Amino acid sequence: MKKQMLLVAMLAALSVQVGAAVPEKAAADTVIKPQPGQTQAALWASRVLGKLHYKPMPLDDAMSEKIFDRYFKSLDSEKLFFTQADIDQYTIVRTRLDDAILGENLSVPFGIYNLYQQRFAERISYARELLKTKFDFATDESYQYDREKADWVKSDAEIRDLWRKRVKNDWLRLKLAGKDDKSIRDTLDKRYESYISRSRKLTNEDVFQIFMNAYAMSIEPHTNYLGPRASENFDIAMRLSLEGIGCVLQTREEYTVVREVVPGSPAGLSGKIKVGDRIFGVAKDDKSPMTEVLGWRIDDVVALIRGPKDSTVRLDILPADAGVDGKHTTVTLVRKKISMEEQSAKKSIYEVKDGAVKRRVGVISLPTFYLDFEARRRNDPDYKSATRDVARLLVELKKEKVDNVLIDLRNNGGGSLSEAVELTGLFIDKGPVVQQRNADNKVEVESDTNAGMAWDGPMGVLINRGSASASEIFAAAIQDYGRGVIIGEPSFGKGTVQTIFPLDRFAPNDKVHYGELKLTVAQFFRINGGTTQLRGVTPDIKLPTMGDSDTFGESSYDNALPWVAIKPAVYIPVGDLKEMLPILDKKHESRVAKDKDFQYLSEDIALVKKQRKDNLISLNEAVRRKERETQDARAKLREARLLSPVPGADDPILIPDAKELAKQAAAAKAGNGKTAAAPKVAAVKGALRTDDGLQGDERTLAAELDAEKAAKAAKDVLLNEAVHILADEVSLLKTDTRMASRVLPYAVDSVK
Template sequence: MKVKKASALLLLSLALATPLALLARADGGIALPTAPTADQATTSKLVYGLLSDSRYAYRPRALDDALSQDIFKRYLETLDSNKQYFTAADVAKFAPFKTQMDDAIRSGDLAPAYDIFAVYRQRVQERVAFARALLKQDFDFTGEQRWEYDREDAPWAANTAELDGLWKKSVMNDWLRLKLAGKQPDDIRKTLDKRYANLQKSIGELKSEDIFQTFLNSYTSAIDPHTDYFTPRTAENFNQSMSLSLEGIGAVLQRQDDLVVIREIVPGGPADLSGKLKVGDRIVAVGQGKSGPLTDVIGWRIDDVVAQIRGKKDTQVRLEYIPAETGIDGKHVQVTITRQKVKLEEQAAKSETINLPALNGEPARRIGVIKLPAFYQDFEGRRRNPNDFTSATRDVGRLLTQFKTDDVDGVVIDLRGNGGGSLDEAIELTGLFIDKGPVVQVRESGGRVTVNSDRKPGVAWDGPLAVLINRGSASASEIFAGAIQDYGRGLVIGETSFGKGTVQNMVDLDRWPANETARFGQVKLTIAQFFRVAGGSTQHKGVVPDIAFPVSVDASEFGESTYDNALPWTRIAAVPHTQYGNFAPLLPKLEALHASRVAKDKEFQWWSDDVAQFRAEAAKKYVSLNEADRRAERDKEDAKRKLRQSERKTLGLALDPLADDLSDDGLGASERDVVKDAAREKLVDKRPDPLLRESAAILSDAIGVLNQDRKMSAQVLPESTGPGRWAD
């Protein structure tokens, strides 16, 4: 069956490899799935047909012994990415499977994957038992030992004794972190024993679908870095994240020991409107409807609890919970909530205004900022009602209208950490700033190139524009930033972007058997490569900013260039497009003004120093296990934060709301007080952001220079009409 490209859901999301999720079960028992289901065997065959067919995959690969060995390697790396469970002897015993993975996938007989996982489960149990036994002794932190935490490129441990040595140092580091945070030995033992016990219990909660998805993604990632398999449940979660909406009660949940705790209440959602639930409440039972039986969910996986709470709009769910202010043995309370469609506003576009004071003869200016975390779109909502659906472009358009009403002088689009999303949104968002024209070129596997254009006349913002990017800006972010740069429509500021230049399509595996219910899941499949209108690709190279900030993450550590099977960089012919401006003549002046300003900007200097320190520490890939050395480092960091806070007060700068709460507490996310941790998380966005402010200042510089220097303005902005008239 041929994929209909015209109706395909095109996605450009940043999909980074993640390790197998480990979750806990209350009784600590082991319920290991031993074989795939019939549906999984069918799914394996369907995925094989999809990835080996050039009608679907952009770069299909034959499923032969060579690819089988690659799949084998990736599966081991996913299970044990830091080489802390398997020994070299284990891996040697797995050797016969190297050339059997292809046969397993084609036939749907996935026994090799389950056999390897059985050994993995056993090794985790052994390691946890060893770690817990170590807690009975005391540790000497006066020597020169160090814990080398990055073992990705290390060889497999030769034997169990070598693993014992590695784990002892890991446990020592866990202990030392808690000791430096002020914990006493008995509390440290209790915390770590529970932590390691939870790791052991977690294996018991893994389901067949978890193992199956992990193994199939070892296959998909061998094809290319951004092809992924989703089970029906994970596909549903992915699509909800893209639409920024779901049907439920509007509460963010977190697992803590054997309980599911409310971490956040979505404003305006059913849980919020009930007036009863709050952050920190612990859910112990869930019932359907007003009178359905309550099911005890203590010890359940969090995704299973979520599945019980979510449901169709206008249906009811009953929750039994222990209020946050009472102890674990407190009185249980019940609430009945009517489910509704909940908008996940936290990930939606947001705006703010930066006021820049008059300086050096330049007037005060107001720069509008739009922070866009993702290129989201409610695809199903758009199909139902094309005039009313959740969309990044629609949200940004409304914010730009408000900026025009507020009479801001320029706009910065902040795409830092925006890993991508919908291709349509990238095109339509670009259309808010250009008056029709090509935005991106898409080349399919057969070589056909399609030019995707903004076809709507007019713009939402025709004034000064800048785009702020970093290494985490990928895919759709790179399409948008690259188009703005190619059109000369605005300045691109920040770090070189991720370098992902491929297009993915969500393929529903249930479409072929035409299942009424989801059984086989979906594949996010690479179907094309995109190119800028100027002809170059962002693949590997990313978008290079016009004005560069210090590099916070090395390209060898993060980005498309770190994938061993990523597509190479290439280029195709450019397509005609309007050149609104040419900022090259202006850049030396802007660089000089930028350098002069940041030399006196304490916040920017501190950020630069922190980046340099972080990169130096990360390059070591180890930490000392000497208490005196670690305590001296900790005291130095605490003193530095206090001094900076004092200088902020002296200089009249905004205080850092987290300055007194940044010391390492030695705890994991599930071990902290949920109420305090959630409140702390809310303060992150209120911390000083010197990069954003400097981006606004650079944009203001450009406005000022072009207003004052008519000759320069004529070089930079030769067009007499159209978007982007920066000078009066």
């Protein structure tokens, strides 16, 4: 489901909060009201959306009804807090939200939010009261865990019964995980209390952002309102750098805890900050007093720590190994530019046995199409770019004599359109890559104009349901040119182009900030004339579909733009894969039929799909315990197989990267003087895991980090199969010169 837990909309808002760095602590009964600047920002946003959007829609009564429904859904997507009576009492304003925006009076949407806060507090208080009762786990009843498409409950009695089942399920999950009653009661009471604590930290800026996004997304799914802080975070994600100290932080209970220290950063080089340290105070410069941040929202703490490059920040730290009354230390650091290397392109090399020879496949994982626009505008010679990084990695892979290259775009949600075009240019000589059509039906063609290829050998692209936008542009162009094999599952289906429009240009002065709009201004089309909109990119060789098209992807939106086609661009395919693809697919089917791990994963995917379709979970302990025992037995059997000396004789062998090994060794020795042993593979990526009944911050930080480490070490069955497919391609091309001349007519010599 799109939103699987309480407060998703609320917690998402916490991460992109717009207000000042120092929060005001709100009381439980605080009434949140709109600010004058917000009413003006809403008005200007409506004018921009009404004129510049690709699909401009008038802000009228019809739009008001859409905003009304989406706003209530944004606040309570699982229909756990409002009743139908709550909705009905606002029916009179259902067609008047357009008047609220145009008349600069947002009291109604803020009133709706204040009612939500009231209902939220009531439901959570009731949940905490239920913890004092005794549940009967012998009865045969079930709980509908995904209520996004359910109707609003009719009465308070119904919603109380809904919460009884929800709490009962939370309790049962912990009981099945081996917790006793006291531990369960304490865990859940603290969990529900934290829900209230987080809800009280929402500000009028958060409420404004939720409401404005209900408006923007009622036009089209990918149009959004970004407040100043959300805009800053979006920019950081695009350029993969920020100015700070190099700590990844998270909230655990009321503490701000260091979750990761970036190697080579000011924090890392100082040696004074460790994972698990708690930050109690921040002084944003040499002269400012220390501000206590206990109980603060994480984004407010981050905003205080960030600052201009070469400026000083002081932190009041309680070390990880100290008790709550332990001795604090003050750490002074100089902020520097921090590169987010974890999100950069990375390479690896796999070897596959092919009779007496070995085929080497280079894999480049690209999490996003990033680009530091500002640095490029300044002509900075070292500006960050996905294409530049991939080009560098291709040079390294050539030196390491790989036979084939796989670009892994799984869960790459897109990014810079220009990067998608330039990245395609690394694999074709010259030519069109994507077409754009604006609101005036004017079509422009984006082309690669750089002669030559960075890699002219065989290649493939691995995609899944999370591959969207720029990823789909790249994969579609590679497919249309016949340049490479597309492997995986159908992609997301986002075929629209967004641009950032700053609303601050309408602000009366520099002190007033209206935020930005990310609005859809065009639709992109493949060079063959089709579009990836709604349908996505269909792979040449399909792997098991892990996503759910009903709840994830463009087709899950109720107002997505339709699939259409335009005139194809003028281009010449560089290869013809039609003859080769059926052969590769047959080899693939034959191999996975004998691959136990692939079959296990397929079984898990089928089980998850069945559970989604049923959308009911038993609250009978005996039934659930039997289900858990079956799953545990299956998991142990698979784990034993993976830990056996020869879990898969035909698995591709990962060739260690010398630079990465040296980096890991240095990081390990910096901690205890010993080089960490490689983690054992005891799981398959995407497989079902045993439920411990806990949420992320309820586990110890050490346990959470160990789980992440294990997840990274898990066997990637789908990647392994994609590597096998490309190894098969190499074998075909090296043994069949006629086929090679069709697939790679410009580079036949490279595959001999």
